[in-house]
Amino acid sequence: MDAIDYKILDLLSENSRTSAAMIGQQVCLSTSAVNERIHKLLNNVILRYTVQMNPKAFGLNIHMLVGIAMEHSRYHKVFFQKVSALPYVSHCLYLTGEFDFLIEIFATSSENLQKYHGQLSIMEGVSSIQTFYVLDEYNAPPNMYLSQP
Structure with missing residues (x-):
């Protein structure tokens, strides 16, 4: 280039x-x-053209990050596949560190969030869950990669 x-x-x-x-x-x-x-x-280089939508326009006013620790690495692949298919999960990241996965969830109500939390907690191999409520966020400009050394 x-x-x-x-x-x-x-x-x-x-x-x-x-x-x-x-x-x-x-x-x-x-x-x-x-x-x-x-x-x-x-x-x-260009992966796709897309539209970025505002979750709040759809009533998704609750934004959470959920850290998931697994009992054993043998559960990782199946868990990743199952979680990635859930309609309320916008991102699922496989990590190193305290959590094996970090999941981003948008919800319309605390009741829905509680339901989602319950669904995640009973999945095979999940040993612990920690939920983080997003207070505010910074979104990098779409051209941020162009300024990297």
Whole structure:
């Protein structure tokens, strides 16, 4: 990747609907040259184009992180598969440290959260659960990877 590719990525990270013609004007390339570069980036740099939604718009006002410790590593793969399929789990991270997994959950009510907690606690291999209520969050800008050394 060269400086032009980085500029294209920066522009797309701000608005993935930016036209190739508009990008071309900003990087001094033709529309077809920009399209060709984007096509090459789609093979291994750009993973997908997406929409970021506000969970609160859907009544999901409770945001929790749940640390899960497992009894033994033999349970990890099955647990990861089961948890990843749950509709209320937005992220499931496999970790080192005190917890084996960190799960992000959004819920509409404390009753739902309690139900989800109960479902997680009875899954095979779970030895302990610790829940963290998210008070506030920082979201990195979409182009943060472009500034990494």
